[in-house]
Amino acid sequence: MSHKMPAVEDVAVEGVRILDSIRNDPEFGAFWAASLAYSEDWQCFTGFPVVERWNLEADADPLFWEGLRALSLKAAIYEATSDDAKSEIAIAVPVDEMTHAMLAQSQLLARIAARVGVVIIHQTDQEHTDYRAGGYTHDCYRAAWGEPPARYWLDHEEVIRRRDVLAGLYESIGMGRSGREHRLDFATA
Incomplete structure:
Protein backbone atom coordinates (compact mmCIF):
# COMPACT_ATOMS: atom_id res chain seq x y z
CA MET A 1 0.00 0.00 0.00
CA SER A 2 1.31 3.43 -0.94
CA HIS A 3 2.09 5.98 1.77
CA LYS A 4 0.95 8.76 -0.53
CA MET A 5 -2.50 10.29 -0.09
CA PRO A 6 -4.91 10.14 -3.04
CA ALA A 7 -4.93 13.11 -5.41
CA VAL A 8 -7.01 16.01 -4.13
CA GLU A 9 -9.03 16.17 -7.35
CA ASP A 10 -9.90 12.46 -7.17
CA VAL A 11 -11.01 12.74 -3.54
CA ALA A 12 -13.10 15.82 -4.38
CA VAL A 13 -14.92 14.16 -7.29
CA GLU A 14 -15.63 11.01 -5.27
CA GLY A 15 -16.59 13.01 -2.17
CA VAL A 16 -19.19 14.94 -4.16
CA ARG A 17 -20.54 11.69 -5.63
CA ILE A 18 -20.77 10.08 -2.20
CA LEU A 19 -22.50 13.10 -0.63
CA ASP A 20 -25.00 13.28 -3.49
CA SER A 21 -25.69 9.54 -3.23
CA ILE A 22 -26.28 9.79 0.51
CA ARG A 23 -28.53 12.85 0.04
CA ASN A 24 -30.58 10.97 -2.57
CA ASP A 25 -31.05 7.86 -0.43
CA PRO A 26 -34.70 7.16 0.53
CA GLU A 27 -33.81 7.24 4.26
CA PHE A 28 -31.81 10.46 4.09
CA GLY A 29 -34.67 12.59 5.48
CA ALA A 30 -34.95 10.34 8.51
CA PHE A 31 -31.17 10.41 8.98
CA TRP A 32 -31.09 14.22 8.76
CA ALA A 33 -33.99 14.60 11.22
CA ALA A 34 -32.55 12.06 13.67
CA SER A 35 -29.11 13.69 13.58
CA LEU A 36 -30.58 17.09 14.40
CA ALA A 37 -32.93 15.66 17.04
CA TYR A 38 -29.84 14.48 18.90
CA SER A 39 -29.63 18.05 20.18
CA GLU A 40 -30.87 17.20 23.68
CA ASP A 41 -27.58 15.38 24.20
CA TRP A 42 -25.37 18.02 22.60
CA GLN A 43 -23.90 19.16 25.87
CA CYS A 44 -20.23 19.07 24.93
CA PHE A 45 -18.33 21.91 26.59
CA THR A 46 -15.40 22.08 24.15
CA GLY A 47 -16.75 21.11 20.70
CA PHE A 48 -19.66 23.23 19.51
CA PRO A 49 -19.05 26.09 22.00
CA VAL A 50 -15.82 27.04 20.20
CA VAL A 51 -18.05 28.43 17.42
CA GLU A 52 -18.44 32.16 17.97
CA ARG A 53 -21.94 33.07 19.19
CA TRP A 54 -22.95 29.40 18.96
CA ASN A 55 -26.68 28.83 18.65
CA LEU A 56 -27.93 25.26 18.36
CA GLU A 57 -31.10 26.13 16.46
CA ALA A 58 -29.35 28.38 13.93
CA ASP A 59 -26.15 26.36 13.54
CA ALA A 60 -27.36 22.76 13.60
CA ASP A 61 -28.47 22.45 9.97
CA PRO A 62 -25.46 24.19 8.36
CA LEU A 63 -23.14 22.20 10.60
CA PHE A 64 -24.93 18.97 9.63
CA TRP A 65 -23.95 19.61 6.00
CA GLU A 66 -20.35 20.27 7.02
CA GLY A 67 -20.30 16.99 8.93
CA LEU A 68 -21.70 15.19 5.90
CA ARG A 69 -19.02 16.72 3.69
CA ALA A 70 -16.32 15.60 6.12
CA LEU A 71 -17.68 12.04 6.27
CA SER A 72 -17.95 11.99 2.47
CA SER A 82 -8.71 0.87 2.02
CA ASP A 83 -6.76 2.41 4.89
CA ASP A 84 -8.63 3.52 8.03
CA ALA A 85 -5.71 5.60 9.30
CA LYS A 86 -5.28 7.54 6.05
CA SER A 87 -9.03 8.15 5.93
CA GLU A 88 -8.96 9.88 9.30
CA ILE A 89 -8.02 13.23 7.82
CA ALA A 90 -7.87 16.42 9.87
CA ILE A 91 -11.35 17.73 10.64
CA ALA A 92 -12.20 20.95 12.50
CA VAL A 93 -13.47 20.38 16.05
CA PRO A 94 -17.06 21.67 15.57
CA VAL A 95 -17.42 19.63 12.37
CA ASP A 96 -16.06 16.54 14.11
CA GLU A 97 -18.52 17.08 16.95
CA MET A 98 -21.37 17.09 14.44
CA THR A 99 -20.16 13.83 12.91
CA HIS A 100 -20.59 12.28 16.36
CA ALA A 101 -24.28 13.27 16.33
CA MET A 102 -24.57 11.74 12.85
CA LEU A 103 -22.74 8.55 13.80
CA ALA A 104 -25.12 8.13 16.75
CA GLN A 105 -27.78 7.32 14.14
CA SER A 106 -25.88 4.10 13.50
CA GLN A 107 -28.64 1.92 12.05
CA LEU A 108 -29.81 4.58 9.59
CA LEU A 109 -26.29 5.52 8.55
CA ALA A 110 -25.28 1.87 8.15
CA ARG A 111 -28.23 1.15 5.86
CA ILE A 112 -27.59 4.27 3.79
CA ALA A 113 -23.87 3.52 3.50
CA ALA A 114 -24.61 -0.07 2.44
CA ARG A 115 -27.00 1.08 -0.29
CA VAL A 116 -24.57 3.77 -1.46
CA GLY A 117 -21.70 1.28 -1.32
CA VAL A 118 -19.34 3.25 0.93
CA VAL A 119 -17.57 2.75 4.22
CA ILE A 120 -18.09 5.54 6.74
CA ILE A 121 -14.88 6.04 8.69
CA HIS A 122 -14.64 7.33 12.25
CA GLN A 123 -12.73 6.04 15.22
CA THR A 124 -12.25 8.42 18.13
CA ASP A 125 -8.77 7.23 19.08
CA GLN A 126 -7.59 7.76 15.49
CA GLU A 127 -9.40 10.99 14.66
CA HIS A 128 -7.47 14.15 13.87
CA THR A 129 -8.99 17.43 14.95
CA ASP A 130 -5.90 19.40 14.00
CA TYR A 131 -7.46 20.90 10.87
CA ARG A 132 -5.68 23.85 9.29
CA ALA A 133 -6.55 25.97 6.27
CA GLY A 134 -4.14 25.14 3.48
CA GLY A 135 -3.80 21.50 4.51
CA TYR A 136 -4.89 18.36 2.66
CA THR A 137 -8.46 18.37 4.02
CA HIS A 138 -8.89 22.04 3.11
CA ASP A 139 -7.59 21.38 -0.40
CA CYS A 140 -9.97 18.42 -0.90
CA TYR A 141 -12.94 20.38 0.44
CA ARG A 142 -12.21 23.41 -1.77
CA ALA A 143 -11.88 21.23 -4.85
CA ALA A 144 -15.24 19.61 -4.07
CA TRP A 145 -17.45 22.42 -2.74
CA GLY A 146 -15.47 25.66 -2.70
CA GLU A 147 -14.13 27.46 0.36
CA PRO A 148 -15.29 25.86 3.64
CA PRO A 149 -17.16 28.18 6.02
CA ALA A 150 -14.59 29.55 8.45
CA ARG A 151 -17.29 29.73 11.14
CA TYR A 152 -17.10 25.94 11.51
CA TRP A 153 -13.78 25.02 9.89
CA LEU A 154 -11.60 26.62 12.56
CA ASP A 155 -7.84 26.16 12.52
CA HIS A 156 -6.52 23.98 15.33
CA GLU A 157 -4.62 26.82 17.03
CA GLU A 158 -7.75 28.98 17.14
CA VAL A 159 -9.72 26.09 18.65
CA ILE A 160 -7.07 25.72 21.38
CA ARG A 161 -7.23 29.47 22.09
CA ARG A 162 -11.02 29.41 22.30
CA ARG A 163 -10.98 26.32 24.51
CA ASP A 164 -8.66 28.16 26.89
CA VAL A 165 -11.14 31.07 27.04
CA LEU A 166 -13.99 28.64 27.70
CA ALA A 167 -11.98 26.75 30.35
CA GLY A 168 -11.44 29.99 32.27
CA LEU A 169 -15.13 30.83 32.15
CA TYR A 170 -16.17 27.33 33.19
CA GLU A 171 -13.67 27.38 36.06
CA SER A 172 -15.16 30.68 37.27
CA ILE A 173 -18.48 28.92 37.91
CA GLY A 174 -16.97 25.80 39.47
CA MET A 175 -16.72 23.64 36.34
CA GLY A 176 -13.25 22.11 36.30
CA ARG A 177 -11.36 20.67 33.35
CA SER A 178 -13.86 22.15 30.84
CA GLY A 179 -16.84 20.29 32.24
CA ARG A 180 -15.08 17.02 33.07
CA GLU A 181 -15.55 17.69 36.80
CA HIS A 182 -17.24 20.19 39.07
CA ARG A 183 -17.58 21.19 42.68
CA LEU A 184 -21.34 21.74 42.62
CA ASP A 185 -23.37 20.36 45.52
CA PHE A 186 -26.86 19.80 44.15
CA ALA A 187 -28.33 19.13 47.61
CA THR A 188 -27.57 22.69 48.69
CA ALA A 189 -28.03 24.42 45.35
Whole structure:
Protein backbone atom coordinates (compact mmCIF):
# COMPACT_ATOMS: atom_id res chain seq x y z
CA MET A 1 0.00 0.00 0.00
CA SER A 2 1.31 3.43 -0.94
CA HIS A 3 2.09 5.98 1.77
CA LYS A 4 0.95 8.76 -0.53
CA MET A 5 -2.50 10.29 -0.09
CA PRO A 6 -4.91 10.14 -3.04
CA ALA A 7 -4.93 13.11 -5.41
CA VAL A 8 -7.01 16.01 -4.13
CA GLU A 9 -9.03 16.17 -7.35
CA ASP A 10 -9.90 12.46 -7.17
CA VAL A 11 -11.01 12.74 -3.54
CA ALA A 12 -13.10 15.82 -4.38
CA VAL A 13 -14.92 14.16 -7.29
CA GLU A 14 -15.63 11.01 -5.27
CA GLY A 15 -16.59 13.01 -2.17
CA VAL A 16 -19.19 14.94 -4.16
CA ARG A 17 -20.54 11.69 -5.63
CA ILE A 18 -20.77 10.08 -2.20
CA LEU A 19 -22.50 13.10 -0.63
CA ASP A 20 -25.00 13.28 -3.49
CA SER A 21 -25.69 9.54 -3.23
CA ILE A 22 -26.28 9.79 0.51
CA ARG A 23 -28.53 12.85 0.04
CA ASN A 24 -30.58 10.97 -2.57
CA ASP A 25 -31.05 7.86 -0.43
CA PRO A 26 -34.70 7.16 0.53
CA GLU A 27 -33.81 7.24 4.26
CA PHE A 28 -31.81 10.46 4.09
CA GLY A 29 -34.67 12.59 5.48
CA ALA A 30 -34.95 10.34 8.51
CA PHE A 31 -31.17 10.41 8.98
CA TRP A 32 -31.09 14.22 8.76
CA ALA A 33 -33.99 14.60 11.22
CA ALA A 34 -32.55 12.06 13.67
CA SER A 35 -29.11 13.69 13.58
CA LEU A 36 -30.58 17.09 14.40
CA ALA A 37 -32.93 15.66 17.04
CA TYR A 38 -29.84 14.48 18.90
CA SER A 39 -29.63 18.05 20.18
CA GLU A 40 -30.87 17.20 23.68
CA ASP A 41 -27.58 15.38 24.20
CA TRP A 42 -25.37 18.02 22.60
CA GLN A 43 -23.90 19.16 25.87
CA CYS A 44 -20.23 19.07 24.93
CA PHE A 45 -18.33 21.91 26.59
CA THR A 46 -15.40 22.08 24.15
CA GLY A 47 -16.75 21.11 20.70
CA PHE A 48 -19.66 23.23 19.51
CA PRO A 49 -19.05 26.09 22.00
CA VAL A 50 -15.82 27.04 20.20
CA VAL A 51 -18.05 28.43 17.42
CA GLU A 52 -18.44 32.16 17.97
CA ARG A 53 -21.94 33.07 19.19
CA TRP A 54 -22.95 29.40 18.96
CA ASN A 55 -26.68 28.83 18.65
CA LEU A 56 -27.93 25.26 18.36
CA GLU A 57 -31.10 26.13 16.46
CA ALA A 58 -29.35 28.38 13.93
CA ASP A 59 -26.15 26.36 13.54
CA ALA A 60 -27.36 22.76 13.60
CA ASP A 61 -28.47 22.45 9.97
CA PRO A 62 -25.46 24.19 8.36
CA LEU A 63 -23.14 22.20 10.60
CA PHE A 64 -24.93 18.97 9.63
CA TRP A 65 -23.95 19.61 6.00
CA GLU A 66 -20.35 20.27 7.02
CA GLY A 67 -20.30 16.99 8.93
CA LEU A 68 -21.70 15.19 5.90
CA ARG A 69 -19.02 16.72 3.69
CA ALA A 70 -16.32 15.60 6.12
CA LEU A 71 -17.68 12.04 6.27
CA SER A 72 -17.95 11.99 2.47
CA LEU A 73 -14.30 13.03 2.04
CA LYS A 74 -13.19 10.41 4.55
CA ALA A 75 -15.25 7.76 2.73
CA ALA A 76 -13.71 8.82 -0.60
CA ILE A 77 -10.21 8.44 0.81
CA TYR A 78 -11.08 5.04 2.25
CA GLU A 79 -12.45 3.99 -1.12
CA ALA A 80 -9.13 4.94 -2.75
CA THR A 81 -6.83 3.48 -0.08
CA SER A 82 -8.71 0.87 2.02
CA ASP A 83 -6.76 2.41 4.89
CA ASP A 84 -8.63 3.52 8.03
CA ALA A 85 -5.71 5.60 9.30
CA LYS A 86 -5.28 7.54 6.05
CA SER A 87 -9.03 8.15 5.93
CA GLU A 88 -8.96 9.88 9.30
CA ILE A 89 -8.02 13.23 7.82
CA ALA A 90 -7.87 16.42 9.87
CA ILE A 91 -11.35 17.73 10.64
CA ALA A 92 -12.20 20.95 12.50
CA VAL A 93 -13.47 20.38 16.05
CA PRO A 94 -17.06 21.67 15.57
CA VAL A 95 -17.42 19.63 12.37
CA ASP A 96 -16.06 16.54 14.11
CA GLU A 97 -18.52 17.08 16.95
CA MET A 98 -21.37 17.09 14.44
CA THR A 99 -20.16 13.83 12.91
CA HIS A 100 -20.59 12.28 16.36
CA ALA A 101 -24.28 13.27 16.33
CA MET A 102 -24.57 11.74 12.85
CA LEU A 103 -22.74 8.55 13.80
CA ALA A 104 -25.12 8.13 16.75
CA GLN A 105 -27.78 7.32 14.14
CA SER A 106 -25.88 4.10 13.50
CA GLN A 107 -28.64 1.92 12.05
CA LEU A 108 -29.81 4.58 9.59
CA LEU A 109 -26.29 5.52 8.55
CA ALA A 110 -25.28 1.87 8.15
CA ARG A 111 -28.23 1.15 5.86
CA ILE A 112 -27.59 4.27 3.79
CA ALA A 113 -23.87 3.52 3.50
CA ALA A 114 -24.61 -0.07 2.44
CA ARG A 115 -27.00 1.08 -0.29
CA VAL A 116 -24.57 3.77 -1.46
CA GLY A 117 -21.70 1.28 -1.32
CA VAL A 118 -19.34 3.25 0.93
CA VAL A 119 -17.57 2.75 4.22
CA ILE A 120 -18.09 5.54 6.74
CA ILE A 121 -14.88 6.04 8.69
CA HIS A 122 -14.64 7.33 12.25
CA GLN A 123 -12.73 6.04 15.22
CA THR A 124 -12.25 8.42 18.13
CA ASP A 125 -8.77 7.23 19.08
CA GLN A 126 -7.59 7.76 15.49
CA GLU A 127 -9.40 10.99 14.66
CA HIS A 128 -7.47 14.15 13.87
CA THR A 129 -8.99 17.43 14.95
CA ASP A 130 -5.90 19.40 14.00
CA TYR A 131 -7.46 20.90 10.87
CA ARG A 132 -5.68 23.85 9.29
CA ALA A 133 -6.55 25.97 6.27
CA GLY A 134 -4.14 25.14 3.48
CA GLY A 135 -3.80 21.50 4.51
CA TYR A 136 -4.89 18.36 2.66
CA THR A 137 -8.46 18.37 4.02
CA HIS A 138 -8.89 22.04 3.11
CA ASP A 139 -7.59 21.38 -0.40
CA CYS A 140 -9.97 18.42 -0.90
CA TYR A 141 -12.94 20.38 0.44
CA ARG A 142 -12.21 23.41 -1.77
CA ALA A 143 -11.88 21.23 -4.85
CA ALA A 144 -15.24 19.61 -4.07
CA TRP A 145 -17.45 22.42 -2.74
CA GLY A 146 -15.47 25.66 -2.70
CA GLU A 147 -14.13 27.46 0.36
CA PRO A 148 -15.29 25.86 3.64
CA PRO A 149 -17.16 28.18 6.02
CA ALA A 150 -14.59 29.55 8.45
CA ARG A 151 -17.29 29.73 11.14
CA TYR A 152 -17.10 25.94 11.51
CA TRP A 153 -13.78 25.02 9.89
CA LEU A 154 -11.60 26.62 12.56
CA ASP A 155 -7.84 26.16 12.52
CA HIS A 156 -6.52 23.98 15.33
CA GLU A 157 -4.62 26.82 17.03
CA GLU A 158 -7.75 28.98 17.14
CA VAL A 159 -9.72 26.09 18.65
CA ILE A 160 -7.07 25.72 21.38
CA ARG A 161 -7.23 29.47 22.09
CA ARG A 162 -11.02 29.41 22.30
CA ARG A 163 -10.98 26.32 24.51
CA ASP A 164 -8.66 28.16 26.89
CA VAL A 165 -11.14 31.07 27.04
CA LEU A 166 -13.99 28.64 27.70
CA ALA A 167 -11.98 26.75 30.35
CA GLY A 168 -11.44 29.99 32.27
CA LEU A 169 -15.13 30.83 32.15
CA TYR A 170 -16.17 27.33 33.19
CA GLU A 171 -13.67 27.38 36.06
CA SER A 172 -15.16 30.68 37.27
CA ILE A 173 -18.48 28.92 37.91
CA GLY A 174 -16.97 25.80 39.47
CA MET A 175 -16.72 23.64 36.34
CA GLY A 176 -13.25 22.11 36.30
CA ARG A 177 -11.36 20.67 33.35
CA SER A 178 -13.86 22.15 30.84
CA GLY A 179 -16.84 20.29 32.24
CA ARG A 180 -15.08 17.02 33.07
CA GLU A 181 -15.55 17.69 36.80
CA HIS A 182 -17.24 20.19 39.07
CA ARG A 183 -17.58 21.19 42.68
CA LEU A 184 -21.34 21.74 42.62
CA ASP A 185 -23.37 20.36 45.52
CA PHE A 186 -26.86 19.80 44.15
CA ALA A 187 -28.33 19.13 47.61
CA THR A 188 -27.57 22.69 48.69
CA ALA A 189 -28.03 24.42 45.35
